[in-house]
Amino acid sequence: MRMSSKESAQCFAELPEVIRTQIDALIPASGLAGLPLDEARARFARVWEDKYQMFCGQIHNLGMAMIEELSADDYRGAIVLTYSGSLISLGTVQTAGRWLEYASVKFRSDVPDLVQSSAVSLVGPLRQDAVAGFSGSTLKHSSLIYRIAACPPGTPDVDQEQRIREATIFLTNAFVKLNRGISLAMDTGLDQFTLKSIVSYLAKKNGLTQVQTRAVLDDYLATVESGLLLGEKVNLGRLGSLSLKPQAARKARVMKNPQTGEEVLVPAKAACLVPKMSFAQAFKAKAGQLDPALVAGAASGDDEAGEAD
Template sequence: MEHFFDQIPETVQEHLRRITATSGLPDTEESLERMARAWLEKKTLFEQRQEEHGLSQVSLFGADEARGALVLTYSGSLITVGPLTGEGRRVEYTSIGLRQDVPDAATADATALTDDLALDKLASFSQGPIHTSSALFAIALIEEEMDPEEEQQVLTGVTRVLAEDFVEVNKTLLRG
């Protein structure tokens, strides 16, 4: 068996061990390797889709930043943080689909970031079904200037494509 777990950044390894234990998969090294392989594939897909759609990665995103962001967590979950409007931000959370301790998806239409988004830190929100996330592995921003409504549509669209990609990864690598 290949050693995918060793290819995972150390900052993510312990988190991956914990979510493997709550995934419903057998508590074995083989399950951990399968989860690691899936995580690596999701990371690659995130990077590919980011490039295809004109997003660039940053290490910090200010809570008062007008633009939105697309986030990949240590768990492999996706968070779409919409652009800041008069009502707040639309935030969409999409789980990896294997965790039994979080919802598959959740949305808040008028929330705020309670702190800046930063790599290796949790995202936290003022209201909505998700108050905090797993630590953040990647933060991507749209490079092109656009109005908030259009930006929200692009971010939501990229998230939808990635969610479909991630479902396929789960099916092929984890279920059989």
């Protein structure tokens, strides 16, 4: 159902002026260029709002907090959401510097698909409503920063790295999914969660060839399969565990088709083992905190190399 002109204008008008300017610049390169301007603006506005809600939800779920500023000498890592709706992730300070990851959503041809650097320093603080500068990376500047999230002071480096990487993977791919509805040419991230696309994404993210990545994944899956077939319970970490459970034999029986009332013979079935997935409580909790409408509707925003859009 299309929004009325009044509703469309209101949805767009409620966004900050910086975001409205970004949206107007992106519409010509998107898949919505042929729509009436108000409707195209409204769709972009809804996508941006969905990105922000996902960002806030993920930050909350991982025990991180919004901060207004991160000084250049603050050892903590951070995740940055720009007014354009893009993400920049920064690792904790190490001897050689921080790692940085920026993923483009390809609305502009002058923005790289993926920027990854391993020895980056901040040129001045990260600050809301300001542009961030980086040295040691092909990404020299961000666009205006909207929100900054970091772990509480005192959080061990290992825990920070795990949370930031988890948030980066989830949000990058969530944003790609949202952008799919307004862009005709995107291949950054996981367009589909198939084995082929996962291999491609992990290879690019970790600096490996697709052949190397596929070999590791194949070995992992073969090991999991072997454990199951040997009667072991296989732990899948944060997801849960897999196992084979015995299923008792079933006698043949007659049942009625609920639609036609016709009697149907269900044949006997010998005792067998069936696979079972037990999801971890932490994963169930994360799933329970998601907005069903937001996840189901994630169908439909960016930074500068040299600079992010």
